[in-house]
Amino acid sequence: MGQVFLVVPDAPIEQAVQLNANRTIGESGIRLGILDNTKGNADHLLNMIIEGVKKEFKVDSVVMTRKAASSRPAAEDILDKLAKEADLVVSAMAD
Amino acid sequence: MSLLETLKQKPGALVACDDDPEAVFELMCSKGWSDGLPVIPPTAERVERMLAYCDRDLDKPVLNIPPRFGAATPVRIAANAVMAGCKPEHFPLVLLALEALADEQYNLYGTQATTHPCTPMLVFNGPAAREAGLNAGQNVMGNYFRANAVIGRAVRLALVNIGAAIPGTGDMATTGTPAKFTFCVAENEEQSPWDPLHVELGFPLESSAVTVIAAEGPHNVNDHESLNAEGILTMVAGTMTITGSNNPYYPGQPLLAFGPEHAATVANDGMSKADVRQWLFEHATMPLSRFSKDTIERRFRRKLAAQYADAPLDAPVRMFAKPEDLVIIVTGGAGKHSQYVPTFGNTRAATRVLKRADGTLAKSLNDFKRS
Numbered sequence: 001m002g003q004v005f006l007v008v009p010d011a012p013i014e015q016a017v018q019l020n021a022n023r024t025i026g027e028s029g030i031r032l033g034i035l036d037n038t039k040g041n042a043d044h045l046l047n048m049i050i051e052g053v054k055k056e057f058k059v060d061s062v063v064m065t066r067k068a069a070s071s072r073p074a075a076e077d078i079l080d081k082l083a084k085e086a087d088l089v090v091s092a093m094a095d
Numbered sequence: 096m097s098l099l100e101t102l103k104q105k106p107g108a109l110v111a112c113d114d115d116p117e118a119v120f121e122l123m124c125s126k127g128w129s130d131g132l133p134v135i136p137p138t139a140e141r142v143e144r145m146l147a148y149c150d151r152d153l154d155k156p157v158l159n160i161p162p163r164f165g166a167a168t169p170v171r172i173a174a175n176a177v178m179a180g181c182k183p184e185h186f187p188l189v190l191l192a193l194e195a196l197a198d199e200q201y202n203l204y205g206t207q208a209t210t211h212p213c214t215p216m217l218v219f220n221g222p223a224a225r226e227a228g229l230n231a232g233q234n235v236m237g238n239y240f241r242a243n244a245v246i247g248r249a250v251r252l253a254l255v256n257i258g259a260a261i262p263g264t265g266d267m268a269t270t271g272t273p274a275k276f277t278f279c280v281a282e283n284e285e286q287s288p289w290d291p292l293h294v295e296l297g298f299p300l301e302s303s304a305v306t307v308i309a310a311e312g313p314h315n316v317n318d319h320e321s322l323n324a325e326g327i328l329t330m331v332a333g334t335m336t337i338t339g340s341n342n343p344y345y346p347g348q349p350l351l352a353f354g355p356e357h358a359a360t361v362a363n364d365g366m367s368k369a370d371v372r373q374w375l376f377e378h379a380t381m382p383l384s385r386f387s388k389d390t391i392e393r394r395f396r397r398k399l400a401a402q403y404a405d406a407p408l409d410a411p412v413r414m415f416a417k418p419e420d421l422v423i424i425v426t427g428g429a430g431k432h433s434q435y436v437p438t439f440g441n442t443r444a445a446t447r448v449l450k451r452a453d454g455t456l457a458k459s460l461n462d463f464k465r466s
Contacts, residue, residue, distance in 0.1 A: 002114040005099060007142045008107060009128050009174040010256040011165025040393070071205025071441045 029058030033086025036066040099139035134178035145173040158197035160258030161204040179249035195307040198445035206309040212272040213439040216310035217279040220293035221303030229281035233428030247277025274312040286355035287425035288362030303449040309442040313434035324364035332379040345440025346416040352434040354427040376418040380411035
């Protein structure tokens, strides 16, 4: 049986530039960012995570943000705020 | 240089397979490049023939399809169009639909990944729809008609293969909908008593356009008895007011597809499309009490507090936020049925008119033929 060459119909994942986070967590602790996706109970889940992180680690501050809608990406100003004010961000969804 | 020779120089652009239809189908399924139905093998030769009706740069992405944000180049889209069974002259309409889906207001990212059973409904208008052989008559939302079947299927295959809308990982639909195989119609402009959709939206009558809507499957409106507009619209309003739809909660643009006989009855009573929208805005409502106690408390009273925090249980809940949000078309053949199509909600309809690469309006699908 002969062979045919088929055009691959999918697309590879674009290789994102690898950025290493330049975290300089101070002695005062982690600056924790929170991104609530607005799904039902996401706020409760995130509050549980905040409490859990606080029990395990030293937390300096918590910055809470919330998307406008769960099915839309977070707005630029929210992402800028998180990039500026948080060392790491927890995003969660629930229902 | 042939497309085959060109692609041979690009790592990963081709895959070898036994020259056998069943082997090709098995390969496609094993790779996840399928909608579960057999496909036409996308050989380089067939893809090249498909691209004979493409005047774009073949390697320049038309869009990046979420959630993978895969680069949808004409070559990759053409491979999916071949698989779907498209003729080359269908290809400009496949590209047009994908361009419309790229409109930010459509929210392709959200509609691809949601648990809701939405899928792009493609509504074509204008001469290109007729030229492509799109059915606008009997059984328009059903089976049998090649152009409707394959153009919608090609778009879905591109969403799956290029965008990775793969059930369970990229496409989180709880149940999905059979409309995900294809949901592609043309408006029955000849039998519509009103301006066709694209003209209503400001495009020339002689232009061709697609409007995309993040749609549930259609909900039938059977009305064999009503003899006037109010009667028909009363039955439409009854079909629209369903508690399981997203549209009571999220502003969206549901679609009403009148069958030509229902449209004639409504128009003969002197009602324009704007009149229909206003009437349904006022009458397609249901009392808050129709929803479950928990839904009233958790959804309406909390999440929609500005409107419903203290609303009485007989407060009317509307199916769309503004009269102009309801999209109206006329499609289908003889018979006393229409269709109501709810939407995902956090999405807006998007319309694109068929243009050549140089930006001029296309008069014919042949305008895209490469010399």
